[in-house]
Amino acid sequence: MSMTTEHQPPTEDTSPAEDADSNEDTPGRVRVGVAELAVATGDTRLTTSGLGSCVGVAVADPPAGIAGLAHVMLPEPTSGTEAKPARSMARGVERLVDAVEDAGGHPDRLEAKIAGGSRMLDFSGVSEGVGERNVESAREALSDHGVAIVAEDVGGGHGRSLEVVPETWTLTVTSAHEGVEDL
Amino acid sequence: MNVDIESLGTFSRTAQEGAERAAENLTGMTGIDASVDVTEVTLASADDLARADERVGIAIDFEGGIDGTSLLTFSYESEETLLDTLLPGEGLDESAVAEVGNVVTSGFIGGWADHLETTIDITPPEYVEGTGEELLDSVGFERERAFVFRSEVSAVGEELDVEFHMFPDDDSMREMLTGGEEQIPIEKLTTLREMAGAGARTASESVSAMTGIDTGVDITQLSFVPVETVPGELADRKHVGVVLEFEGVLGGYILILFDEASAREVVTALVPGTDEVESFEGRERSAMKEIGNVMTSSFIDGWANVLDTTIDISPPQFVHDMGRAVAESVVARLGQRQAFAFLFDATLRADDREFDCEIYAIPDKSGLQAALEDLDPDATAERTTKAGSL
Secondary structure, three states: OOEEOOOOOOOOOOOHHHHHHHOOOOOOOOOOOOOOOOEEEEEEEEEEEEOOOOOOEEEEEHOOOOOEEEEEOEOOOOOOOOOOOOOEHHHHHHHHHHHHHHOOOOOHHHHEEEEEEEOOOOOOOOOOHHHHHHHHHHHHHHHHOEEEEEEEEEEEOOHHHHHEEEEEEEEEEEOOOOOOOOO | EEHHHHHHHHHHHHHHHHHHHHHHHHHHHHHHOOOEEEEEEEEEOOOHOOOOOOEEEEEEEEEEEOEEEEEEEOOOHHHHHHHHHOOOOOOHHHOOOOHHHHHHHHHHHHHHHHHHHEEEEOOOOOEEEEOOHHHHHHOOOOOOEEEEEEEEEOOOOOOOOEEEEEOOOHHHHHHHHHHOOOOEEEHHHHHHHHHHHHHHHHHHHHHHHHOOOOOEEEEEEEEEEHHHHHHOOOOOOOEEEEEEEEEEEEOOOEEEEEHHHHHHHHHHHOOOOOOOOOOOOHHHHHHHHHHHHHHHHHHHHHHHHOOOOEEOOOOEEEEEHHHHHHHHHHHHOOOOOOOEEEEEEEEEEEOOOOOOEEEEEEEEEHHHHHHHHHHHOOOOOOOOOOOOOO
């Protein structure tokens, strides 16, 4: 068997999200890694785990049941190529908003919910306050796109895991010590 | 052989793309939402790869733009998960697993074919089974081989644990990694791994001496990874431990993280009169910081010796939180300055009980490169201590 530069999937080409949608028994789940983003519709859940000083930005068109989630790592872009779509905030939010619109989200109906940006470690130095700066830059980037933040759970000194359900536009925040909260 | 660090970074990313495609293929075949936890290029040592647990898998050789051999393995539980979704006929389990293995491996190798803009031929899959050592033997693993690309794939809510190892031939690696600006002789990287291994053993001895729990180093590994993939190395469950920053010629971070049950054992041993640890406040927290401090200085002393320099260590920051969130808070700091990191990790275990402690050291890249330039490859970690004050 031979691999060429032509990408030939072994089966019908289905992305994980689409594939999950087709399964009606259990809602699908799309895991969003650090510096990544994804969009889903209906009851397909978007999850991301282990948010420390990073910020999870969820953007949705609630009536359409379309939502996207980005796990953004840095407030400012760094030099060099950024292989991951949501490594830094301004570009990450731009790509997230584009992705939600590409999936059918209407620009005028978009809303955002954000969570994360904690300060778990208290070291001095230039990298200090990256969580706080991540939250600030999320506000700026969303505002630049005219997307209002309708709920948030930011700051503190603890980690969070997130789950977004597009059809109900729920952002569930689970913390190691603070329990579970729906935004 | 000299290693160009930038190329190593590029190939680490290629491996990541291959892994994502492999996970997509697995999802396409089984309907399980599989995703990639970790992809790293590690400086392989047979000891680290030859794990004791038994797994099943598929060995496939590849040849073309890059030559070598690959091993895709599953735990027995994962094999059952896969067979549940595939429903093969009676007696066809092996061929069903081989078919999945073939398709998933094609994903990995396809990522490389794309990146190298070439064709890579793969052999038919061979079903293999056994301990890490037996699996390595079955693919004809050459002990002196330098680099291994390793990925882990799993799924939320399913028993699925897939590990992929790609062992490129030395000639292929030499071709890919020479040239470029930032050349490091591979012997120096080997020295680095060895001194970190020695540091982990010293740290383990400190734990044993302080707590009476007989611990040893189970796995040590030196890898080169995109910084954003570091949190994926950790489980999402809660960990207890410390994070320390080290500074000097060589700067960076150390994370020492116990699972909760092991943390309780350690604290019970350290704090007189403690029967059961309810929370990690007060004396319990101080005890955790103290052992973290001692383990870190045990670990770092060896580095300071080999690099013939002073390394200062910050006071320990106590953490009791999701492992990934802790790691992510560190890489968000590191990621502002560098895209890739050398990651050293070691796992400490005890023979007579469940015990899990992980040590991660992430030196900052520019400091490490400068330190490596001055490094004498014959240096060892066994000299007298020159580490800085605690």
